[in-house]
Amino acid sequence: TIDATIPLKSRELWEKNGIQKFDEESGFEKKFVGHVETSLARSMYNCDELAAYEATSLSVRDNLLIDWNATQQKITTTxxxxxxxxxxxxxxxxxLDNALINMSSNDKLANTGDNTSRGFVKKGLDDLGFNLENVLKKxxxxxxxxxxxxxxxxxxxxxxxxxxxxxxxxxxxxxxxxxxxxxxxxxxxxxxxxxxxxxxxxxxxxxxxxxxxxxxxxxxxxxxxxxxxxxxxxxxxxxxxxxxxxxxxxxxxxxxxxxxxxxxxxxxxxxxxxxxxxxxxxxxxxxxxxxxxxxxxxxxxxxxxxxxxxxxxxxxxxxxxxxxxxxxxxxxxxxxxxxxxxxxxxxxxxxxxxxxxxxxxxxxxxxxxxxxxxxxxxxxxxxxxxxxxxxxxxxxxxxxxxxxxxxxxxxxxxxxxxxxxxxxxxxxxxxxxxxxxxxxxxxxxxxxxxxxxxxxxxxxxxxxxxxxxxxxxxxxxxxxxxxxxxxxxxxxxxVTNGITPRRWLKQANPELAELIGDAIGDPSQNFLLDMSKLTALAKKADDPEFQAKWDSVKEHNKIRLANYIKELNGGVDVINKEHIRHTLFDIQVKRMHEYKRQQMNIFGVIHRYFSMKDMLKDGKSIEEVAAKYPRKVSIFGGKSAAGYYMAKLVIRLINSVAEVINNDKEIQDLLKVFFIPDYNVSKAEIIVPASDLSEHISTAGTEGSGTSNMKFVMNGGLIIGTVDGANVEITREIGEDNIFLFGHLSESVDDLRFKHQYNETPLPPSIDRVLNELDSFTEFKGEFKPLIDSIRHHGDYYIVSDDFDSYLATHHLVDETYHHSKHEWIKKSILSVANIGFFSSDRCIDEYASTIWNVEPMTP
Amino acid sequence: TIDATIPLKSRELWEKNGIQKFDEESGFEKKFVGHVETSLARSMYNCDELAAYEATSLSVRDNLLIDWNATQQKITTTxxxxxxxxxxxxxxxxxLDNALINMSSNDKLANTGDNTSRGFVKKGLDDLGFNLENVLKKxxxxxxxxxxxxxxxxxxxxxxxxxxxxxxxxxxxxxxxxxxxxxxxxxxxxxxxxxxxxxxxxxxxxxxxxxxxxxxxxxxxxxxxxxxxxxxxxxxxxxxxxxxxxxxxxxxxxxxxxxxxxxxxxxxxxxxxxxxxxxxxxxxxxxxxxxxxxxxxxxxxxxxxxxxxxxxxxxxxxxxxxxxxxxxxxxxxxxxxxxxxxxxxxxxxxxxxxxxxxxxxxxxxxxxxxxxxxxxxxxxxxxxxxxxxxxxxxxxxxxxxxxxxxxxxxxxxxxxxxxxxxxxxxxxxxxxxxxxxxxxxxxxxxxxxxxxxxxxxxxxxxxxxxxxxxxxxxxxxxxxxxxxxxxxxxxxxxVTNGITPRRWLKQANPELAELIGDAIGDPSQNFLLDMSKLTALAKKADDPEFQAKWDSVKEHNKIRLANYIKELNGGVDVINKEHIRHTLFDIQVKRMHEYKRQQMNIFGVIHRYFSMKDMLKDGKSIEEVAAKYPRKVSIFGGKSAAGYYMAKLVIRLINSVAEVINNDKEIQDLLKVFFIPDYNVSKAEIIVPASDLSEHISTAGTEGSGTSNMKFVMNGGLIIGTVDGANVEITREIGEDNIFLFGHLSESVDDLRFKHQYNETPLPPSIDRVLNELDSFTEFKGEFKPLIDSIRHHGDYYIVSDDFDSYLATHHLVDETYHHSKHEWIKKSILSVANIGFFSSDRCIDEYASTIWNVEPMTP
The missing domain is CATH 3.40.50.2000 (Glycogen Phosphorylase B;)
Incomplete structure (x- = not known):
């Protein structure tokens, strides 16, 4: 065997001196201070939060490396x-946070519910003068x-x-x-x-x-x-x-x-x-x-x-x-x-x-x-x-x-x-x-x-x-x-894509994970390993008490996001927090791309805004407007490739529209628009749990799968979407009552494109008006002409005009349900989560392992 | 105070968990294995010598950092x-080796002679399956x-x-x-x-x-x-x-x-x-x-x-x-x-x-x-x-x-x-x-x-x-x-330059340091901190028993260098080890520069070679040749700036001469020439202790100080040199009987240069012949013409021709003394070391501190 290559005496010495994992506060503290004083060559007098992050990470890494070595050694030998x-x-x-969640689950503290290593590391940091949340942010x-x-x-x-x-x-x-x-x-x-x-x-x-x-x-x-x-x-x-x-x-x-x-x-x-x-x-x-x-x-x-x-x-x-x-x-x-x-x-x-x-x-x-x-x-x-x-x-x-x-x-x-x-x-x-x-x-x-x-x-x-x-x-x-x-x-x-429920449920939304664990009698949250267990939630979908808790978690996450947006907005609130429980958070975060149709989303927002203004102009009261166009925040986020002109123009349009709408006192906070800069994974962990509704509205046949759709649903958000990518299977899993689908099917897209090119037909009045009035959002006349032309004159390749009315109508249905049937809404939310298990990436790996790779798990 | 900024409870926790220095084998082994398994993410199964070097260094570094932190903290507060x-x-x-020598000298193992941390680290590595010497080489x-x-x-x-x-x-x-x-x-x-x-x-x-x-x-x-x-x-x-x-x-x-x-x-x-x-x-x-x-x-x-x-x-x-x-x-x-x-x-x-x-x-x-x-x-x-x-x-x-x-x-x-x-x-x-x-x-x-x-x-x-x-x-x-x-x-x-006796005596030449310590009744080698203690050696300069030990250390170091040269020479011996005790190691290692006059050195070697060949041609026996030109190895080393044509040409000449001389069977190993490639600090640590004679022969007035002259003398080598740089004070300290000086003084240089430029005088026959026959060492006729021209036609700026005969004569004196008065030679060597104390860089720092910086030492 491999052991034989090392003399017995040396081997014993190595083994005697091998490092041990820590699994409680004092062990962590010892490691932490050791790393501050040696790896970082600092001391208690100059250990700031960044250094605390580094020392914590190095300490946790030491634990992981013991298991890493054992895993790799086992693979080599077996x-x-x-x-x-x-x-x-x-x-x-x-x-770091992910490692804290995943760490030390095979030692004596495993299976004792949440907050195993996260808990004692938090406590240890606290004792040493640091706050875990701040440390994680570094x-x-x-x-x-x-x-x-x-x-x-x-x-x-x-x-x-x-x-x-x-x-x-x-x-x-x-x-x-x-x-x-x-x-x-x-x-x-x-x-x-x-x-x-x-x-x-x-x-x-x-x-x-x-x-x-x-x-x-x-x-x-x-x-x-x-x-x-x-x-x-x-x-x-x-x-x-x-x-x-x-x-x-x-x-x-x-x-x-x-x-x-x-x-x-x-x-x-x-x-x-x-x-x-x-x-x-x-x-x-x-x-x-x-x-x-x-x-x-x-x-x-x-x-x-x-x-x-x-x-x-x-x-x-x-x-x-x-x-x-x-x-x-x-x-x-x-x-x-x-x-x-x-x-x-x-x-x-x-x-x-x-x-x-x-x-x-x-x-x-x-x-x-x-x-x-x-x-x-x-x-x-x-x-x-x-x-x-x-x-x-x-x-x-x-x-x-x-x-x-x-x-x-x-x-x-x-x-x-x-x-x-x-x-x-x-x-x-x-x-x-x-x-x-x-x-x-x-x-x-x-x-x-x-x-x-x-x-x-x-x-x-x-x-x-x-x-x-x-x-x-x-x-x-x-x-x-x-x-x-x-x-x-x-x-x-x-193999339909999936997402890891550890990061996208437990880490991003610990409150929801805890609520679910309690509800289905699984406080140690083993459902994160077997998401089919979530189906037990369905029993509680109608339970008003549970619904209230469910809604409170959502509210908590919405406040977190609202505070974050405030921070991004130079400390000034964008969202009126007084009404936050009754404000629909409508979110589209993903790469900026014409096929993903953020332009359709912002056109929809503009249409809503014009309609509200029209009512006011027609002498309707703000209450009447609010009854038809209830409280809503449209949140966008996503990067555009540096050289992608059209996608960058959409970003500019969103921000221009936000500038006008957010400063329009007349509509009294009923509608807000915000573009979150520099969308990335850690921002997604704050954004995703806060959605009531998210948008997955690609032109049918263009999106491979999408995975943010799964993330939002796993966090109790509903979806407005096209029949594209994984939306199809999400619908199959959670039921078509629990998703807001709209738009043409992929089979029709080629015909529609052909029609645009060879028989120019007038645009529906809804989008026609939006396009006509884009200039009202910018001081540079014609700035958005390329966006307009792509629809009017260049064949509307992404069939925005064809789907627009259906999109608006579906948003109307969303408003109705959210504002007038909140019980139904929450029920949809719970049922969606109950049936989202299929989209755990664990299931993907099972499928790859058995049908493509032909590999077996290895007992650790 | 600074402590007050940290809550008492946290401070206690930090102090409780502070890392401790190790000061014996088992502590080192623990650290070492820990670093292999965490910092390097390896295990005993894939820890090679490089990894062992890294883990040893990290372990030793941890010790140093404790003192580093304390030192810096003390500076901040006082x-x-x-x-x-x-x-x-x-x-x-x-x-690493330097740190091992300097480490942990204030703990219980201090002042117990040599081999404190070096000793137990060597032992610890041994137990774990490594050899310290090999580890250091990594x-x-x-x-x-x-x-x-x-x-x-x-x-x-x-x-x-x-x-x-x-x-x-x-x-x-x-x-x-x-x-x-x-x-x-x-x-x-x-x-x-x-x-x-x-x-x-x-x-x-x-x-x-x-x-x-x-x-x-x-x-x-x-x-x-x-x-x-x-x-x-x-x-x-x-x-x-x-x-x-x-x-x-x-x-x-x-x-x-x-x-x-x-x-x-x-x-x-x-x-x-x-x-x-x-x-x-x-x-x-x-x-x-x-x-x-x-x-x-x-x-x-x-x-x-x-x-x-x-x-x-x-x-x-x-x-x-x-x-x-x-x-x-x-x-x-x-x-x-x-x-x-x-x-x-x-x-x-x-x-x-x-x-x-x-x-x-x-x-x-x-x-x-x-x-x-x-x-x-x-x-x-x-x-x-x-x-x-x-x-x-x-x-x-x-x-x-x-x-x-x-x-x-x-x-x-x-x-x-x-x-x-x-x-x-x-x-x-x-x-x-x-x-x-x-x-x-x-x-x-x-x-x-x-x-x-x-x-x-x-x-x-x-x-x-x-x-x-x-x-x-x-x-x-x-x-x-x-x-x-x-x-x-x-x-x-x-402030005349100096060198640290820790690296240049103890680290490079541990045998000599030990011999000195024993001889002057200072086994824990405190003389390394106070080099004036070396004067006690003078008493032993004439003692035949001590001389024999002294010579044995030199022989040991010469064998080490000879073996290293063999390694560099593709495993083939250049130096005949049978006669090594009676072979003069004549070394010039330093940057290649016209003012440092490596060209004069190699011209001297050529002259010697020609003279030997002449004797053989005249029918003299090899024994007669050996009596006049006894065994000698001329060793060179040094880098030239990439764009310095003349310096690079001298390197080529040295190697060309080596090629001819080393392969000339007729002279039977009496003369060898070797250029050690890539001269650097760690090579110097092998080269310096092996010299019998070293060359510091810059044109008078050009060298600032030189420090390799000090290194060689500190290791018992004698010097052939000009009245330039620190050679002057070395002579003052060790006595003019113990150094081989030659050549014009700096006061004369300007006149000589003027003379070269305005009254072309014929070259001395010795150098004239060498220059005439340089072509015999290369297949490219005229390759060395620029070297020849610089002396013959371009004013001999570095006055090689003026100093050459004096240089040859002095080498003759060197040969005489080394081969026919070995007792005298060794005495000079011992007396030189006895009086080299002035050139410890500690003395420089004392002078800077008191006369220039006005700073005091800080008690640690």
Whole structure:
């Protein structure tokens, strides 16, 4: 065994001196003071809240690392099949509070209800002179993602740890995460998010794990061998090091601690004579320094692909480092290569990691000298691919020249993959003249030939899944239609997205979690591991006493948000807190995108405002107005890609409208609008629990799944939404009475678009008026013309005009229910939560594990 | 008191949980395992030697930090006068072994002789399965300096801690230290020294200390005030952050742990609207990233100034951050400004930190609104300046345009300083028409006007010192002649350099330290704190038994070096170890520079080789040759600035000569030549103790002090040297019988140079022949022509030809003594060590403290 390599005497000494976990106040205090005095080299006299955050994190991290070591040691010795989750984004948010919730659940304090480690850490900090809430706020968000895709990866690693799946995440450690959004004069301004400014106590820099990564150069084959199928040598022209940074990922109520490994680019220290031959020392230092730029910054685009070489460099850097790591680990087991797919499942989160397929083929053929076809068989049994979108602008394509210059050997391999694949297709459909062109990895139709990454991902994977049923069905029938013909429908499957109830219920909304636990007789909140237990809530849906408690929790969370908005608003209240219980919080927070239709939301707000003003003009009293348009706050939040003009214009419009409406004394606080700047994970944790209603109103057929819809419902908010993404299954689960659906179905969208383009029809008067009067919200006449034109003259691609009246009518229904049938409303809320269990990301992991990865949990 | 700010209950808890120092094996083992398992997140199964080095360092660091905290706390509460030592270079070498020697000397194990913490740490590592020597080798050198100047600063911080002076060093944390030197085909090739590749357990990143630093921009004054003497606002155009990195500096046999604070440039996170107004997000991230380049790389020039803007940026960045820190600390004491010089002494190591003078004036006038003259009075009572060289090419000058663009307000202040100074000078010497031009800070004679930094340093300081007596005298009579007239001679003083005997005797040569301790009845080696105790050795100088032991230590160290050279030589012995006791190790290791005259050394070697060959050609036997030219190894080492063509050519010549001589079977190992690549501090620790003879042969009047001369003598090596730098005082201390001096005196040099230029005289035949036959060592005819021409045709600026015969004759004397009067030789060696005490850097610190800084030690 592995123990045998260490002399008995030493082993005993190591074991005797091994560190112990703390599980109560005094143990925590000892650790805390120790870290202040050593790791931080401070003392009680200069330990501020930031230092307290760091010392607390380091203390908690020490506990996690004991379990981390045990988990990894167990995986090494028992060799279960392992999952590697490759995602270019992990939108983790803050780590400390989550760790406190997940920590030390297998020791004597486990299963004693809430507030296990959170409780004693709070007490310990208190004794030492600190307040836990303030300490938690000192942690900057790890904003290493844009939106849903990155947050999904974060929920998945949480669930994989909780489910005891032996799994590692692989990503990049960007020095600059998603930009910080500032709102200046109503406009979005992007500022760099240098999140590591104060260091990061949650990362372990693994300086000992440094993988050399190659770019550019040329391909060489021995003895004049010209076949690209034979082992080839890639002589690189540029070399950088990938250094590993590990983030422990603790499971909930288990001692499993998985690993998230993020790579950072660093200069290589090896001696490259060719490079230094020039003798230009200063220049060679500069060159080395530039290596770090590879992982400097996250590309801030969501559902849009930017064809910059640096982006491709990021992707290859990350794939090559991860594969090197994965293969090295596999080789230590000394198993034959053909067993690799029995021991390793690699999941590709979107097409960003598609190069991993090619890289594994290269490793097997060029370095390990396997036969091409044997290698390809191993590769295709190892990878599975998750598609996130069917929108054309989001599908990755790389110009052949750029690709071949950066990765000459990979391009050869792709040509060969394509060649063998097309041969097979031709054999299957010898008479189909179009299909070869349609499924070729190389797009020939464009002026510049391009590598279609999604096609490569499909061909190199054994399973392809969408992220919601509607979306998975669209994949099969649109972008991968011909592949479904080639591979059959079985390769194309669905795993509807989910979210972790630990962060999105317990951490964001501890009051609700406690109320639920009490209500269903589960005070230690085991429902967070088995969300089907929530169905027991249904019994209480009609209970007035329970309803009152339920509503009080909501009120509490609304006040928290109202206070936060006040803080953002320079200390001045936006929301009238006197009426907060009867003020509908209507929230849309997510990336700014035309397809997500924040423009429709703000048009709706404008329409409401005009209608209220009309009534007043018609001599109606404010009470009469309030009866028809009861109290409401429209809250927005979300970032736009820096170069996305239309999305940024919508932000400006929202802020312009807010400026007018919030300052209109005439309507007496009946309507307020607020745009929360710099929406991120930690802000979501405050925003989500406060919603009465949230908006998920994408043009049907455009949203992959959406996950904020699940978060809002899990926190007792109702939804207004289109029949799109996971809204469909949310409706199925919670019942159509409990959701406000509206708008055209995806089947109609193409026809509507066609109609807009070829038969210009007049707009409905509702939206027509809104568009006509947009200028009244700005001092710059015509500022919003592009928004108007897109609907009036450019085909209204997102069918805002078609859905607008249905949207307004549904809002009217919402008002009616919220204000005149509050009992019904709360009942809907409770029933929704009771039936939201399906959307726990634990369920997703179960599905991936059994139908795609074929892995088993490992007893910790 | 400060305690009162913390509630009693919390304070008790902090104190109860405070960490404790370990002082024996089991305590160390506990710490070590804890750090492996938490700080490194490893386990016994994957703890390699690098990890063991890191865990040992972190454990030892924890101990030091307890004392560090206590020392700093004591300074804060007792408010003694403090010293700040500003040096752009700190050539620290390795930290762990030094810390082991200095650690825990005030606990129960102190004063129990050698091997206190080093002993139990060695034992503890052994038990855990590691070997201390191998672990120590894992530490990369902190190569944050070029040569003597940087190493001096390192010795000084060691001595200041040992002497209990409340002192901090301030410098820069270069990501790339002095380049690593590779020798390829005999040529020096510079490769980047990315010394932080594996992290650095000795640094504490103080993310909480971030000082904003401004560059460029313009100057503004309120209300149209046009006087540059009134408070002005500097509106900067670029801003970066200086982040502090602290390195604990432990004293020897004291619990004082001082601080070395190095600054790193990082991007600012503040929002600069002007900068982001453009909306170009990617570009603004790039700009921010570039901030880090300020501290990326050490300029690899020694005694030569490079006028790059980035260098001036480094200097200002460092001075501004340090002054900000110093002033902030002073302001906390709430004392009036006029007391600043009573509480703070700032020492400027060379002119690199001269901007600190201007920056303090700026802070006092612009930010603190002091009257100009009151401020200047404070400034000039605070600073003192150490000059290191009188060589023109090393004197810093900055073109006005470049300077004024980067630091517009500082240029104004310099003009004003100059104006008031010149007024004063004019008053004193109303009839001297030249003096104003000669002492003006602004040089007007050059095509481009320039700021003369040395003049500014002289004017802004209360004391100016040279680094050896001869040098201090030269300062007064050459470059600062007119200033001596203005200020009087008393302002110009001398502090002869020194070295720390802890690193350069105890750490590098533990066997010798032990032998000395035993010989003088001081087994706990207190002589390391009071080197005058060494004089007791003189009694034993003639004792044959002691001489034998003395010689055995030398032999041991020579074998260690011979083995190391073998390792560097690909495992093949260069030195015949059979005869090692009778082989003279002749060593010259230092920066490669024409003025240091390595060329003369290798010419001497060539001359010896030719003479040996001549004898053989004349039919003499090898025994006869050996009698005249006994066994000798000529060892060289040192880096050349990357752009210094002549110095690099000398390296190539040495290697070319080595290639020929070492492979000449005819001379049967009687002469060997070896160039040790990449000379640095840790290599010096192996090289220095192994010398029989070392060479310090600079052209008289060029070397400031030299410190390697002291190191070699302290380790029992004799010196061949010119009457230059500290050689003069070494001779005074150890007696002229114990040193081999030769060559012209500095008084003659100007005449000799004049003669070379205007009356071309034939070269002495000895050097003439060597120059004629240089081609025999290379396949490229004429390769060494520039070396030849510099002597034959370009005035032999370094008077090699004038000193050569005297040099050869002295080497003959060396041979005679070493080989035929070994008893005499060893006696000289012992007497030298007995009288080397003066050159402890502790003595330097005493002198600085009493005559320049006016500070007292603080009882720890």
């Amino acid at each position: 060799e279960p099949k392992r999952v590697y989750y490759l995602s270019l984004e992990f939108l983790m948010g803050r780590a 942690e900057p968000d790890a904003g290493l993602g844009n939106g849903g895709l990155g947050r999904l990866a974060a929920c998945f690693v949480d669930s994989m740890a909780t489910k005891n799946i032996p799994a590692w995440g692989y990503g990049l450690r960007y020095e600059y995460g998603i930009f910080a959004q500032k709102i200046i004069n109503g406009y979005q301004v992007e500022t760099p998010d240098y999140w590591l400014n104060s260091g990061n106590p949650w990362e372990i820099e693994r300086t000992e794990i440094q993988v050399p990564i190659t770019f550019y150069g040329y391909v060489d084959r021995v003895n004049g061998d010209t076949s690209t199928l034979s082992p080839s040598q890639w002589v690189g022209g540029e070399r950088v090091l990938a250094v590993a940074y590990d983030f422990p990922v603790p499971g909930f109520k288990t001692s499993t601690v998985n690993n998230l490994r993020l790579w950072r680019a660093k200069p290589t220290t090896e001696f490259d004579f060719a490079k230094f031959n020039s003798g230009d020392y200063k220049n060679s230092v500069d060159q080395q320094q530039r290596a770090e730029s590879i992982t400097a910054v996250l590309y801030p685009n969501d559902n849009f692909t930017e064809g910059k070489e640096l982006r491709l460099k990021q992707q290859y850097f990350w794939c090559a480092a991860s594969l090197h790591d994965i293969v090295r680990r596999f080789k230590k087991s000394k198993r034959p290569w053909r067993e690799l797919p029995d021991k390793i499942a690699i999941q590709l989160n979107d097409t960003h990691p598609t190069l991993a397929i090619v890289e594994l083929q290269r490793i097997l053929v060029d370095l390990e000298k396997l036969d091409w076809h044997e290698a390809w068989d191993i590769v295709t049994h190892t990878f599975a691919y998750t598609n996130h979108t069917v929108m054309q602008e989001a599908l990755e394509k790389w110009p052949i020249d750029l690709f071949g210059n950066l990765l000459p050997r990979h391009l050869e391999i792709i040509y060969d993959i394509n060649w063998f694949f097309l041969k097979e297709v031709h054999k299957k459909f010898p008479k189909d003249t179009d299909i070869l062109r349609n499924v070729s990895i190389i797009e020939e139709a464009t002026p510049e030939r391009q590598v279609r990454m999604a096609f490569l991902a499909v061909i190199g994977s054994h399973h392809v899944n969408g992220v919601a049923e509607l979306h998975s069905q669209l994949i099969r029938t649109t972008i991968f239609k011909d592949f479904a013909k080639v591979f059959g429908n079985k390769k194309f499957t669905n | 408010e003694p006068k403090r010293v700040y030592y500003l040096s752009l270079e700190f050539l620290m070498g390795r930290a 530490e990369p050198d902190a190569g944050l300096g070029n040569g003597g100047l940087g190493r001096l600063a390192a010795c000084f911080v060691d001595s200041m801690a040992t002497k209990n002076i409340p002192a901090w060093g301030y410098g820069l944390r270069y990501e790339y230290g002095i380049f690593a030197q590779k020798i390829i085909n005999g040529y020096q090739v510079e490769t980047p020294d990315y010394w932080l590749n594996s992290g650095n357990p000795w640094e504490i990143e103080r993310t909480e200390i971030q000082v904003p630093i401004t560059f460029y921009g313009y100057v503004d004054r309120v209300n149209g005030d046009t006087s540059t003497l009134s408070p002005s606002q500097w509106v900067g155009g670029e801003r970066v952050l200086a982040v502090a990195y602290d390195f604990p500096v432990p004293g020897f046999k004291t619990s004082t742990v001082n601080n070395l604070r190095l600054w790193r440039a990082k991007p600012t996170t503040e929002f600069d609207f002007a900068k982001f107004n453009s909306g170009d997000y990617k570009n603004s991230v790039d700009q921010q990233q570039r901030a880090e380049s300020i501290t990326a790389v050490l300029y690899p020039n020694d005694n030569f100034t490079e006028g790059k803007e980035l260098r001036l940026k480094q200097q200002y960045f460092w001075c501004a951050a340090s002054l900000h820190d110093i002033v902030r600390r002073f302001k906390k004491s709430k004392r009036p400004w006029r007391e600043l010089p009573d509480k703070i002494a700032i020492q400027l190591n060379d002119t690199h930190p001269t901007l600190a003078i201007v920056e303090l004036q700026r802070i006092l006038v612009d930010l603190e609104k002091l009257d100009w003259h009151e401020a200047w009075d404070i400034v000039t009572h605070t600073f003192a300046y150490t000059n290191h060289t009188v060589m023109q090419e090393a004197l810093e000058k900055w073109p006005i345009d470049l300077f004024g663009n980067l630091l517009p307000r500082h240029l104004e202040i310099i003009y004003d300083i100059n104006w008031f100074f010149l007024k004063e000078v004019h008053k004193k010497f109303p009839k001297d028409t030249d003096i104003l031009r000669n002492v003006s800070i602004i040089e007007e004679a050059t095509p481009e006007r320039q700021v003369r930094m040395a003049f500014l340093a002289v004017i802004g300081s209360h004391h100016v010192n040279g680094v050896a007596e001869l040098h201090s005298q030269l300062i007064r009579t050459t470059i600062f002649k007119d200033f001596a007239k203005v200020f009087g001679n008393k302002k110009f003083t001398n």
